[in-house]
Amino acid sequence: xxxxxxxxxxxxxxxxxxxxxxxxxxxxxxxxxxxxxxxxxxxxxxxxxxxxxxxxxxxxxxxxxxxxxxxxxxxxxxxxxxxxxxxxxxxxxxxxxxxxxxxxxxxxxxxxxxxxxxxxxxxxxxxxxxxxxxxxxxxxxxxxxxxxxxxxxxxxxxxxxxxxxxxxxxxxxxxxxxxxxxxxxxxxxxxxxxxxxxxxxxxxxxxxxxxxxxxxxxxxxxxxxxxxxxxxxxxxxxxxxxxxxxxxxxxxxxxxxxxxxxxxxxxxxxxxxxxxxxxxxxxxxxxxxxxxxxxxxxxxxxxxxxxxxxxxxxxxxxxxxxxxxxxxxxxxxxxxxxxxxxxxxxxxx
Amino acid sequence: xxxxxxxxxxxxxxxxxxxxxxxxxxxxxxxxxxxxxxxxxxxxxxxxxxxxxxxxxxxxxxxxxxxxxxxxxxxxxxxxxxxxxxxxxxxxxxxxxxxxxxxxxxxxxxxxxxxxxxxxxxxxxxxxxxxxxxxxxxxxxxxxxxxxxxxxxxxxxxxxxxxxxxxxxxxxxxxxxxxxxxxxxxxxxxxxxxxxxxxxxxxxxxxxxxxxxxxxxxxxxxxxxxxxxxxxxxxxxxxxxxxxxxxxxxxxxxxxxxxxxxxxxxxxxxxxxxxxxxxxxxxx
Numbered sequence: 001x002x003x004x005x006x007x008x009x010x011x012x013x014x015x016x017x018x019x020x021x022x023x024x025x026x027x028x029x030x031x032x033x034x035x036x037x038x039x040x041x042x043x044x045x046x047x048x049x050x051x052x053x054x055x056x057x058x059x060x061x062x063x064x065x066x067x068x069x070x071x072x073x074x075x076x077x078x079x080x081x082x083x084x085x086x087x088x089x090x091x092x093x094x095x096x097x098x099x100x101x102x103x104x105x106x107x108x109x110x111x112x113x114x115x116x117x118x119x120x121x122x123x124x125x126x127x128x129x130x131x132x133x134x135x136x137x138x139x140x141x142x143x144x145x146x147x148x149x150x151x152x153x154x155x156x157x158x159x160x161x162x163x164x165x166x167x168x169x170x171x172x173x174x175x176x177x178x179x180x181x182x183x184x185x186x187x188x189x190x191x192x193x194x195x196x197x198x199x200x201x202x203x204x205x206x207x208x209x210x211x212x213x214x215x216x217x218x219x220x221x222x223x224x225x226x227x228x229x230x231x232x233x234x235x236x237x238x239x240x241x242x243x244x245x246x247x248x249x250x251x252x253x254x255x256x257x258x259x260x261x262x263x264x265x266x267x268x269x270x271x272x273x274x275x276x277x278x279x280x281x282x283x284x285x286x287x288x289x290x291x292x293x294x295x296x297x298x299x300x301x302x303x304x305x306x307x308x309x310x311x312x313x314x315x316x317x318x319x320x321x322x323x324x325x326x327x328x329x330x331x332x333x334x335x336x337x338x339x340x341x342x343x344x345x346x347x348x349x
Numbered sequence: 350x351x352x353x354x355x356x357x358x359x360x361x362x363x364x365x366x367x368x369x370x371x372x373x374x375x376x377x378x379x380x381x382x383x384x385x386x387x388x389x390x391x392x393x394x395x396x397x398x399x400x401x402x403x404x405x406x407x408x409x410x411x412x413x414x415x416x417x418x419x420x421x422x423x424x425x426x427x428x429x430x431x432x433x434x435x436x437x438x439x440x441x442x443x444x445x446x447x448x449x450x451x452x453x454x455x456x457x458x459x460x461x462x463x464x465x466x467x468x469x470x471x472x473x474x475x476x477x478x479x480x481x482x483x484x485x486x487x488x489x490x491x492x493x494x495x496x497x498x499x500x501x502x503x504x505x506x507x508x509x510x511x512x513x514x515x516x517x518x519x520x521x522x523x524x525x526x527x528x529x530x531x532x533x534x535x536x537x538x539x540x541x542x543x544x545x546x547x548x549x550x551x552x553x554x555x556x557x558x559x560x561x562x563x564x565x566x567x568x569x570x571x572x573x574x575x576x577x578x579x580x581x582x583x584x585x586x587x588x589x590x591x592x593x594x595x596x597x598x599x600x601x602x603x604x605x606x607x608x609x610x611x612x613x614x615x616x617x618x619x620x621x622x623x624x625x626x627x628x629x630x631x632x633x
Contacts, residue, residue: 073439120622126438127381128621131577135617138570142611258566262446269443300458306450313444314432 023198028328032277033187040180047175049291053283054182055244058189059260060268060279062236067265068274069197070229071209073126076133077237077264079117079140080110082256084238086144086151089160089245097162103185103242110238111231113140118230122223134258141256156252160245178247185243186280189236193276196232205229237264266309277324352484353603354596359488361595362495363557365588367550367568368575369502370543372587375576378519378536380430381438383445385547385572386565387452392418392548393555393564394456397465407470414552415545422544426537434536449565457562465560491553498546503584515539574617580624 039050059081066072084106091105120132144151151157164177172178196202207215208222216222245251254260263286271282289308293301371385392414399405399413425448433441469487506512518525518532526532551560558568571594579590594613601612 067439073442075442120618123622127375128577130381130438130442131573132618132621134570134573135614135621139611139614139618142614258570266443266446269439300454302450303454303458306447306452306454309443309447309450310429313436313440313447314429 019198019200019203023194026328027331028324029277032280036183036187040183044176047179049287051175051179051182051247053287054179054186055240055247056263056267056283056286057280058186058240058243059237059264060271060282061186061189061193061276062233062240063264063268064273064276064279065193065197065236066230066233067268068276068278069202069209070205070226071212072121072226072230073129074121074133075130075258075261075265076117076135076137077233078256078258078260079133079137080113080234080237081241081244081260081264082137082144082251083113083140084110084241085245085251085255086157086241087238088242089157089251090150092160092162092246093157097160099162099181099246102162102246103239106238106242106245107235108238110241111235113238114234115227115231118227118234121226121230134261137256137258137261141253144253144256151251154253156250157245158250160249160251162246162249175247182243182247185239189239190276190280193236197276201225201228266305269309270312272324275324281324353599355484356488357596357599358592359485359491359595360557360599361592362492362499363550363554364571364575364595365591366495366498366546367554368572368591369499369584369587370546370550371572372576372579372584373539373543375573376580376587378434378539380434381441381445382430383442383569383573384448384452384565385543386567386569387449388418388422388544388547389551389554389568389572390452390456390560390562390564391421391551392545393551393560394460394465395548396552397467397555397560400468401466407468411549411552415549418548418551419541419545421548423537423541425544426540430540431533431536449569452565453562460562462562465555467555467560469556487556491557494553498549499584499588506584511535511538571613574613578617578620 040047043050059077062080063074063077066074066077087109088102088106092102117133117136120136121129145153147153197205204215204220204225207218207220208225212222241255244255267282267286268279269282270285271278271280289305290301293304297304367389368385370388371382374380374382374385395414395417396407396410399410400407405413429444433444436444474486506515514525514530515535517528518530518535522532551564558564575587575590575594578594579586579588594616597612597616
């Protein structure tokens with residue numbers, strides 16, 4: 001049956017209403033970022049660790065854009081991360097130590113790598129994608145290992161020095177500047193991602209994730225969208241790598257290792273996929289687990305991490321997301337009752 | 350040159366025995382089991398412990414390694430893996446990465462992180478020269494054992510009742526159940542044999558590949574490459590892929606050392622771009 005012509009503008013209005021409502025900020029989100037900002041003042045001695053968490057969070061955010069929203073499974077995010085790290089590291093050594101342009105270099109190189117390899121993703125199913133992405137990351141790791149003259153090979157890339165941010169704020173050994181800088185970068189990237197996933201583009205990605213065939217039937221250019229989001233995720237991963245290079249001022253081959261891809265994936269899954277906060281929450285939880293376990297059993301903490309992962313899959317990895325969603329919905333109801341005297345059923349994006 | 354080819358062949362055969370279990374679980378049962386290398390490592394450690402500490406003859410340790418890992422496989426299948434057959438690829442990947450982490454840290458805890466040295470019996474050491482080709486005795490032994498295994502596996506899969514039941518269960522679990530096939534048992538037995546073969550491969554390969562707790566991570570990519578390059582329609586696919594990769598790897602590392610590490614990945618990506626289902630794939 002076809003909708004009568006007069007119904008179409010009304011329908012459009014309803015769709016844009018729904019989209020606008022789902023893009024609105026919830027109380028929980030505002031509280032989250034207030035807390036993130038407060039952490040800079042509350043934990044002045046933990047800034048190095050917090051910086052590490054933020055780096056992981058950006059990597060996981062990149063994977064979430066690709067996996068949580070477009071359903072692309074990949075074991076090769078380390079390729080973009082590592083290339084971004086090396087590119088911005090080399091840029092700071094050979095061109096300029098200005099941090100923001102270093103980030104741009106990282107983003108661009110990550111995006112280029114992702115764009116060039118994205119065409120490998122368009123054929124075959126999940127398994128082929130896992131294998132191809134794994135293979136691509138392994139090729140880059142091998143290149144970095146062989147190109148001793150450029151990357152320092154197994155010894156790592158040394159001698160990275162970063163100029164003060166905006167020419168004023170020095171990168172100190174306590175990581176005060178580094179953490180504020182990383183947090184700001186994370187916030188900007190998060191805002192951008194939030195805009196993207198609540199745009200029509202983001203909704204078309206979700207359509208592809210849920211059913212590629214149906215998405216293409218309603219006119220979504222599936223392949224072009226996959227290339228676009230993979231490239232975007234590549235840029236994010238490149239920025240995460242660049243941030244790592246700038247705050248650590250050292251890059252080793254670890255940046256390109258399988259372990260890095262697996263870590264990113266694990267962090268995202270611990271926090272939950274498909275709602276953007278998963279990566280950040282996951283990074284925090286992962287760091288706490290790692291910290292707690294490695295102080296208990298310094299050498300064998302990976303055993304418990306593995307066990308946690310197994311338990312997690314068996315119990316169901318959607319749980320954290322559901323908890324956050326229901327919490328957010330409940331808060332929204334409370335706020336609705338307080339301010340408008342009526343209930344609202346809005347959910348977090 | 351011929352000596353290199355021979356080494357490559359032996360290496361390829363070894364890769365085949367290590368990966369054919371994965372070809373069954375991943376290829377036939379569609380379970381992405383990244384923890385396959387953990388079973389191989391278990392087999393390797395069984396052999397090393399038996400020969401070095403308890404003086405069991407090397408040849409006798411091989412079947413023990415097979416049986417021990419097969420038992421471990423069936424226990425894990427019944428308790429954990431069976432619940433995940435219907436889950437998504439991502440769930441299976443995460444689950445098996447978790448298993449790998451546990452295996453790596455567990456072996457490190459029990460056996461220490463150092464490289465294990467396997468003492469081969471005297472009659473498997475040394476080299477003989479036939480028609481100017483230097484042949485390592487152990488490598489010739491590998492080729493014989495692995496070749497026999499390849500033939501036997503293909504026979505079982507293609508010619509026996511068990512093989513056809515397995516293929517039926519894989520293609521459509523519900524219908525297979527409907528016609529009275531005990532799908533769960535078939536899967537459990539298959540998984541056990543797959544893990545057992547991995548263990549046997551680990552035992553055979555400890556001498557050539559080296560054995561330490563990072564084994565599952567170090568060789569995971571290789572197993573996966575064999576299976577995805579070979580496709581999974583029959584055992585010939587993984588066999589051809591193993592030999593191709595083994596020979597290419599050995600020749601590459603010898604003639605173009607600067608490129609050596611890449612060759613195997615370049616083959617992987619090239620094959621998957623041209624034929625996403627692998628070289629010898631079932632038409633889908």
